[in-house]
Amino acid sequence: MKNVVSLAITLIFFFTHFFGITLPYNVKNLNCAKDAIRDIKLPFNTTNFTCNLAWSSQGFILMYQQTTPKLWSFVLKAPDKGGYIAMAFSITGRMLNSDAVVGWLPRDNTDGGIVKQYYLSGYSSRIIKPDTGYLHIHTTSILHQDKKVYMAFQLSVETQPETSLLYAIGPLPVTVNCLPCHRFMIATTINYETGLSAPLGENTYILRKTHSTFTILGWGVFVLVGVLIPRYFKHKELFWFHAHILIQVFGFFFGAIGNLTGLALEHVFKVDITLHKNLGIFIFILGCLQAMAIFIRPSKESSVRKYWNWYHHNVGRLEILLGVGNIFYGMSLAKEDQSWGISFGIFLGIFVLLSIYLEIRKHRST
Secondary structure, eight states: OHHHHHHHHHHHHHHHHHTTOOOSOOBOEEOIIIIIOSSOOOSSOOTTOEEEEEEGGGTEEEEEEEEETTEEEEEEEEEOOSSEEEEEEESSSSSTTOEEEEEEOOSSOSSOOEEEEEEOOSSOGGGOOBSOSSOOEEEEEEEEETTEEEEEEEEEOSSOOOSEEEEEEEOOOSBTTBOOOOSEEEEEEEETTTTEEEEOOHHHHHHHHHHHHHHIIIIIIIHHHHHHHHHHOGGGTHHHHHHHHHHHHHHHHHHHHHHHHHHHHHHHHOOOOHHHHHHHHHHHHHHHHHHHHHHTOOOTTOTTHHHHHHHHHHHHHHHHHHHHHHHHHHHHHHTOOHHHHHHHHHHHHHHHHHHHHHHHHHHHHO
């Protein structure tokens, strides 16, 4: 088992280098007292805050502190450019399906600033509504001083906030019910303990898509299609045997790549996906057992052939069941676009209908 773990770790680093991912944090943190907070009256004490240069090109500085075990305080400082500033907490590192805290100062500034929470469920301003999402924020405030804007809020969480943080600036909203699209944005990942962060680039997007695509193709498509061959095409002599092995080998290797990129994603985003990861590892082990079955396959005349059949068939059924379930579970964790789930669901529907048709045809021919 130790050798397997060592190999997995080695392959993780291979994939991270292959996709060009920079794992160490490379943006320096700051001295809050010296660089960020100067005589600004915020709604909570900022004495022991950690400061981070979150977005250097736009002058964004993030200040934060774990005030109590389940309460975090944040202050986002940015130049006043006459529009809104936003900070989003994301599971996937993308703006879509993230929870954003958005603040701005109206032009007249008579009623003070506005801080609202938005769940970014789509790309159209019409479907983005205020006071939605999964965050529990309170004690909000936005202040202006020396051409700088300070957006402050507190966040209640069970463990710690998401480490994938996105920042954006956009035009001044006309109303809280219509949040304009951002002009500029950046995705970052942060280590709350050290106060260091790094930008998330195109490489992490590639890694996410590789994980999703290869996992679905491996454990969700090839493995299922491979099951149809020996059940319904054994009359094709040697064709069914070689086709079955070839398709299952493709499924195993595609699934293995999906598993490895998943482990690399966990390393990059520092998220808790214990159940999803453990299921993926168990499915991989089942795939290994299926691969081993090729080398221990007894002859048809052997007295142990029935036990081999039981082992091969039932391990395969369990692999398929857990594989499909874990794919849908992974989609829910990543909050993927619904098109992924719909497309995979359509494939499963076609697979079930095709299986029923082939089963009926098989019984009619016997």
